[in-house]
Amino acid sequence: MIELIGLTKRYGSFTAVDAIDLRVPKGELFGFLGPNGAGKTTTLRMIAGILRPTAGTIRIGGVDISADPIAAKTMLGFIPDRPFIYEKLTGAEFLRFVGGLYSQNGKDIEHRSRELLALFDLEQWRDELVESYSHGMRQKLIISSALVHKPDVIVVDEPMVGLDPKAARILKDLFREYVRRGHTIMMSTHTLEVAETMCDRIGIIQNGKIRALGTMDDLRSASAEGNTGLEEIFLRLTGENAAREFVDVLDA
Numbered sequence: 001m002i003e004l005i006g007l008t009k010r011y012g013s014f015t016a017v018d019a020i021d022l023r024v025p026k027g028e029l030f031g032f033l034g035p036n037g038a039g040k041t042t043t044l045r046m047i048a049g050i051l052r053p054t055a056g057t058i059r060i061g062g063v064d065i066s067a068d069p070i071a072a073k074t075m076l077g078f079i080p081d082r083p084f085i086y087e088k089l090t091g092a093e094f095l096r097f098v099g100g101l102y103s104q105n106g107k108d109i110e111h112r113s114r115e116l117l118a119l120f121d122l123e124q125w126r127d128e129l130v131e132s133y134s135h136g137m138r139q140k141l142i143i144s145s146a147l148v149h150k151p152d153v154i155v156v157d158e159p160m161v162g163l164d165p166k167a168a169r170i171l172k173d174l175f176r177e178y179v180r181r182g183h184t185i186m187m188s189t190h191t192l193e194v195a196e197t198m199c200d201r202i203g204i205i206q207n208g209k210i211r212a213l214g215t216m217d218d219l220r221s222a223s224a225e226g227n228t229g230l231e232e233i234f235l236r237l238t239g240e241n242a243a244r245e246f247v248d249v250l251d252a
Contacts, residue, residue, distance in 0.1 A: 001025045001184050002047060002153060007056035009042050009208075016042045018208035019056065024186050024201075026152075029179045031199030032188045035238050039208040040188045041081060044157050047186070048078040060153055074102060077146035081157035081188075083138060087131035091122055091141050094130060095148050102149035109148065116144035119174075120167055136162040143171065153184045160191055172198060196230040204237055211237050 002024040009017040017039045024030040034040045045051040047058055049069055058065045058072075065072040085094060092113060099109035117123045120140035125133065133141065139162040146154060154175075160168050175185055175198065189195055195202055196216060204212040212219055216230065223233050 002186055003059040005057040008054045010054045015208050024184055026184055027179050027182045028200045029185045031195035031202040034205035038205045041157055044155050047155050049073050075152045077151035077154045079143055079146045079156040079159055083142035085130050085138055090127050090129055092126040098145040099148050104149050112148050156187045158189055192230045206238050
């Protein structure tokens with residue numbers, strides 16, 4: 001599971017993430033939503049150990065990432081919004097390389113790599129250099145690399161970007177099965193329909209603070225709007241009035 005206690009990130013006088021407290025338990029797919037610049041990606045990168053917090057605590061599976069980063073990261077798979085892949089490696093070599101980072105090699109990692117490449121229709125490209133891959137193929141490869149070592153926790157930033165409809169459906173089914181087996185996923189996305197249909201709970205962040213947190217029923221109850229959808233709740237919390245004022249100006 002993921003636990004954040006007073007998590008804060010400052011850049012000079014600017015506070016990107018402001019004392020967040022959050023717990024994502026085992027067996028949950030948690031949606032992390034917010035407008036651009038709200039602090040989503042900064043939070044996810046701190047959880048992944050890419051950024052160092054200014055203050056606060058991050059625990060992955062009960063392990064404090066600052067006290068024992070190797071043990072914490074061993075349990076984690078990270079799918080970034082802007083993946084970097086070594087282009088002079090083949091797809092198979094890249095997965096082998098990532099497996100090696102987690103001290104996994106030999107027949108098991110080869111079998112796992114082939115399974116993932118086949119799942120995302122990349123098997124015929126396994127021995128081609130990544131520089132020849134399309135954007136969508138690279139996204140599939142980076143998703144495969146996050147899963148190749150069988151992590152207990154997955155942190156993912158905009159997973160559907162660049163995926164074709166078939167791959168997006170496979171990923172949705174894969175994520176739901178993953179949490180059904182007791183693992184944890186924390187996912188950031190701008191596709192509100194995906195969050196509403198897939199996520200067990202949702203957190204909405206704005207200006208570095210969590211503005212709303214709960215199941216869809218919790219969010220609807222808090223909004224006092226009955227059976228409204230996530231889009232209406234999200235816009236109301238993060239700037240619906242500004243959008244309406246802009247429309248009013250256009251109509252004036």
